[in-house]
Amino acid sequence: INYAEVIAFGFDKTGTMTGVRFRDTAPDGKDREYSVTADELVCAAGPYTDLVLGLDRRAAEDGRRLIRPSKGVHLVFRKSVTRGKAVVVPVGRNILTFLVPLMDDYVMMGTTDTDYPVRDYHDLDFIPVTEEDVRYNLDVLDIIFPRVFKKHDILACYSGVRPLANPGQNGASGISESDTSRTHGIRRLKSGLWVITGGKFTTFRLMAEQMTDSILNALREKGLKSGARICSTADKTLHGCPESFTFPEERNRWLEEGAGSLEKRSGLPREILRHLLESYGSCAENVVSLAEGGSGLGQPVGSDRTWIMAEIKYAAEREMCLTLSDFLVRRTQLRFVEHQGLDVAEKTADALGNYLDWSPDMKTKQIDEYCNYIEKVWRGNA
Numbered sequence: 573i574n575y576a577e578v579i580a581f582g583f584d585k586t587g588t589m590t591g592v593r594f595r596d597t598a599p600d601g602k603d604r605e606y607s608v609t610a611d612e613l614v615c616a617a618g619p620y621t622d623l624v625l626g627l628d629r630r631a632a633e634d635g636r637r638l639i640r641p642s643k644g645v646h647l648v649f650r651k652s653v654t655r656g657k658a659v660v661v662p663v664g665r666n667i668l669t670f671l672v673p674l675m676d677d678y679v680m681m682g683t684t685d686t687d688y689p690v691r692d693y694h695d696l697d698f699i700p701v702t703e704e705d706v707r708y709n710l711d712v713l714d715i716i717f718p719r720v721f722k723k724h725d726i727l728a729c730y731s732g733v734r735p736l737a738n739p740g741q742n743g744a745s746g747i748s749e750s751d752t753s754r755t756h757g758i759r760r761l762k763s764g765l766w767v768i769t770g771g772k773f774t775t776f777r778l779m780a781e782q783m784t785d786s787i788l789n790a791l792r793e794k795g796l797k798s799g800a801r802i803c804s805t806a807d808k809t810l811h812g813c814p815e816s817f818t819f820p821e822e823r824n825r826w827l828e829e830g831a832g833s834l835e836k837r838s839g840l841p842r843e844i845l846r847h848l849l850e851s852y853g854s855c856a857e858n859v860v861s862l863a864e865g866g867s868g869l870g871q872p873v874g875s876d877r878t879w880i881m882a883e884i885k886y887a888a889e890r891e892m893c894l895t896l897s898d899f900l901v902r903r904t905q906l907r908f909v910e911h912q913g914l915d916v917a918e919k920t921a922d923a924l925g926n927y928l929d930w931s932p933d934m935k936t937k938q939i940d941e942y943c944n945y946i947e948k949v950w951r952g953n954a
C-alpha cells in the first residue's frame with residue numbers, strides 16, 4: 573500500500589506487538605486512520621528504520637540505533653563518454669566511482685558516502701546536494717576524464733540516504749562510512765517485530781526471500797498453518813520481463829524486433845518505441861495501445877521526445893501513480909534530464925489531474941510541492 577504511514581504500534585498485555593495504526597497520506601486520503609493486526613510484523617523502512625522504531629519505546633531495543641545513514645550524491649550529464657557502457661573506477665580504499673549510462677545519451681556518476689544524521693522525518697524529506705558534494709564528484713571526474721565535465725554541464729543531481737546496518741553503538745564504531753558493510757541483516761526484537769536492515773537494490777530479492785522464509789518458519793512454530801513452506805519467487809520473472817530472455821545477448825535483438833513490430837502497428841517513432849520497451853518490457857504494448865487510442869496520447873510530454881502522454885495515463889491507471897512527483901521522479905526519469913521536469917510540471921499535472929480528478933487547488937499544490945522539492949534538493953541550471 574502506498575502513502576500509508578505507520579503512526580503507532582499495538583501491543584498485547586505481554587508487550588508483544590500485534591499490529592499497527594496507519595494514516596492514509598495519499599492526496600485524496602484525507603488523512604484517515606486505520607488499524608490492522610497481523611500474526612507477524614516486519615519493519616522494512618530503510619533509512620527511516622530508527623524513526624519508525626522510535627514511535628514507541630516498547631518497539632525499540634535498548635534505544636540502540638540499527639541504521640548508520642550514509643548520504644550519497646549522483647550527478648547527471650548529457651555526455652556519452654563511456655559509449656553506453658557502465659564504468660567502475662576505484663578512487664580510494666573501498667571507494668568506487670560509477671559512471672552508469674542513463675537512457676541513450678546521459679550518464680549518471682557518483683557517488684559520495686558521508687554520515688547523514690537523521691533525527692526526525694523532515695531530515696529525509698529533502699536531502700540537499702551541497703557545493704561540497706558537487707565539488708567532490710567533479711574532482712573525481714576530472715581525474716578520470718580531465719577537463720571533460722564542468723559544473724555548468726550538470727543537468728540534475730540525485731541525493732539519497734543509504735540504510736547501512738549500524739556496525740557500532742550509535743555510529744561510534746571507528747569504521748569509516750565506505751568501510752561499513754553493505755550486507756543486510758534480519759533480526760527479531762523483543763517486541764516480536766522483525767527488522768530488516770542494510771542491503772542494496774541489487775540484493776532486494778534475496779532480502780525479501782530470506783525475510784519471507786523467516787516469517788513462514790515463525791508461523792509454523794506458532795502452529796499457524798501457512799500454505800507455502802518456503803518462499804518460491806527465486807525462479808519467477810519480474811513483471812514485464814519477456815519470456816525466455818537472455819541478458820544481455822538477446823536484449824538488443826528483442827528491442828529491435830519489438831520496436832519494428834510495434835512501429836508497423838502504431839506508426840510511432842522508433843526511438844519512442846525503444847524507450848517504451850526498455851521502460852515497460854513486455855507491458856510496453858499496453859502503453860502503445862493507449863497511444864493508439866488518440867487524443868494526443870502519442871505526443872511527447874516535453875521537448876525531449878522520449879516520454880509520451882500515454883505514459884501519464886498508464887501511470888495513473890496501472891501504476892498507482894498518485895502525485896506529480898510519483899510521475900516525474902518515480903515512474904519516469906524526467907527529473908534526471910534537462911530542466912529536471914520543471915518545464916513539463918504544469919502540462920503533466922493537467923493530464924494527471926484529469927485522470928485522478930484533481931481540483932484546481934490540488935493541481936496547484938502538486939506543482940508547488942514538486943518545484944519546492946527540486947529547489948530544496950538542487951536547482952542548478954534548471
Ligand SMILES: Cc1cc2nc3c(=O)[nH]c(=O)nc-3n(C[C@H](O)[C@H](O)[C@H](O)COP(=O)(O)OP(=O)(O)OC[C@H]3O[C@@H](n4cnc5c(N)ncnc54)[C@H](O)[C@@H]3O)c2cc1C
Nearest residue numbers: 576577578617618619620644645732733734771772773774
Ligand atoms: C546515492 C545512492 C546510491 C546507491 N547506489 C546503489 C547501487 O548502485 N546499487 C545498489 O544495489 N544499491 C544502491 N543504493 C542503495 C539502495 O538504494 C538502498 O539500499 C535501497 O534503496 C534501500 O531500500 P529499502 O527498501 O531498504 O529502503 P527504502 O527504499 O528507503 O524504503 C523504505 C520505505 O519505508 C517507507 N516508510 C518510512 N517510514 C514509514 C512509516 N512510518 N510507515 C510506512 N512506511 C514508511 C518509506 O516511505 C520508504 O518507501 C544506493 C543508495 C544511495 C542513497
